[in-house]
Amino acid sequence: MIDLKDIYKIYVDGDSEIRALDGVSLHIDKGEFVAIVGQSGSGKSTCMNIIGCLDVPTSGTYKLNGIDASTLTEDEQAQIRNQTLGFIFQQYNLIPKLNLLENVELPLIYRGYPQKKRHELAIKSLERVGLVDRIKKFPSQLSGGQQQRVSIARALAGNPSVILADEPTGALDSKTGLEVLKFLKQLNKEGNTIVLITHDNGIAEQAKRIVRIQDGKIIEDRPSQSVQQGGLQ
Ligand SMILES: Nc1ncnc2c1ncn2[C@@H]1O[C@H](COP(=O)(O)OP(=O)(O)OP(=O)(O)O)[C@@H](O)[C@H]1O
Ligand SMILES: [Mg+2]
Numbered sequence: 001m002i003d004l005k006d007i008y009k010i011y012v013d014g015d016s017e018i019r020a021l022d023g024v025s026l027h028i029d030k031g032e033f034v035a036i037v038g039q040s041g042s043g044k045s046t047c048m049n050i051i052g053c054l055d056v057p058t059s060g061t062y063k064l065n066g067i068d069a070s071t072l073t074e075d076e077q078a079q080i081r082n083q084t085l086g087f088i089f090q091q092y093n094l095i096p097k098l099n100l101l102e103n104v105e106l107p108l109i110y111r112g113y114p115q116k117k118r119h120e121l122a123i124k125s126l127e128r129v130g131l132v133d134r135i136k137k138f139p140s141q142l143s144g145g146q147q148q149r150v151s152i153a154r155a156l157a158g159n160p161s162v163i164l165a166d167e168p169t170g171a172l173d174s175k176t177g178l179e180v181l182k183f184l185k186q187l188n189k190e191g192n193t194i195v196l197i198t199h200d201n202g203i204a205e206q207a208k209r210i211v212r213i214q215d216g217k218i219i220e221d222r223p224s225q226s227v228q229q230g231g232l233q
Contacts, residue, residue, distance in 0.1 A: 001193060002028035002051055002162065007060035009046050009216075020046040021057065022216035028195065030161070033188040035196045035207035035224070043216040044197045045166055051195060052085055052164050053077045065161065082110050086155030088165040092147045094139040094154075100126060101135040104154045111158060125157040126150070129183065145176035152183060156192075163187065166197040181206045 009021040020043045028034055038044050049055035050062055053069055062069045064080065072080065081087075094103050104122040113121070126132045129149040139147050148168060155163055165184065169177030181203060188194050188208070196207055204210050205224045212220035222228075 001030045001065055002026070002195070003061075003063040004047075004050070005061045005063075007047075007050060007057045007062060009043075009050065009055070010058045019216045021050070024060075024213075024216070024218055026211060026218065026221075028193065030193055031188075031191055033185070033194045033196070033208040034211055035198055035204035035209070036211050036213060037198055037201060037204040038213035039199060042213045044199070044213060046216075047213065048164055048166050048195070048197050051162075052087060053081050082107060083158065084161050086158070086160035086163045088148070088151050088155050088163065088168045090167040090170040092139070092144075092151040092171075094147055094150055096139055099136050099138055100131060100142075100150050100153075103139065103150060104157050107154060108157055121157050122153075125153040128156065129153045143176070144172050145179060148172060148176075148180050149183070152180070152187075156187070162193045162195065164195050164197075167199070168196065169198070169200075169203060177203070 004024055004026045007021050007024045008019065011018040011020060024047065036044050036047060046055070050057055053064070053072070056070060064084065069077070095106065098106065101122055104125055105118045108118040108121055123132060123135070126135055129152055131146060131149055131153065134142070139150065142150065169180050172180060184194055184196065185206065198204050205226060207224055208227050210220065210222055210224050211218055
């Protein structure tokens, strides 16, 4: 499903170069729950941006569902982002002037769905995150954890094949962060593929597989402790 082969992302700064990704190969199958973990500046977001078709590598090939991303036009990339991927960000990225229902409907508008279908899918998605009784509220009227749940609902509404989450718990207190993680685990149980980016080892262990990145290189790729111990996720 996600297939990175020998990916380099190199930024040139005067005479020196920064290897944000330095020969990364990574394969992620349908239904996996992978945490990409590493320190600040290790290349996590660069990696996620390439997986999310938000950026292209300097060299190497990236295939998403068998399609070589480098062959896509910008319009086609945007279409893949909208139809195949669901994004969750640290700062939720909700639109303050839109109510919850409108926020969740937004990506479905870009997909060209008619209003009735948008409405149905958005309601269903807000039901899944337990916020269907607040659809007319605005983001500022919610707690951080609730806002992140809305952003999860937005990511899920179009039934994407992959959910990409970059530090989804970074702005939350640890209790609320754990609730969001519990929710991601549940989504994975239901068959969603999840790629979670974090600098926090404890959070990474909640995934099933841990890929550790350092200076743009993968230095470790193993099952998480809970899987190693045979514990139920
Ligand atoms: N547009 C850019 N121009 C130059 N250098 C960049 C650019 N984007 C990222 N980098 C560099 O690439 C490296 C990897 O950055 P990246 O954002 O992927 O790190 P990260 O692991 O996500 O860090 P953090 O945990 O702080 O978000 C860093 O050294 C960063 O300074
Ligand atoms: Mg980052």
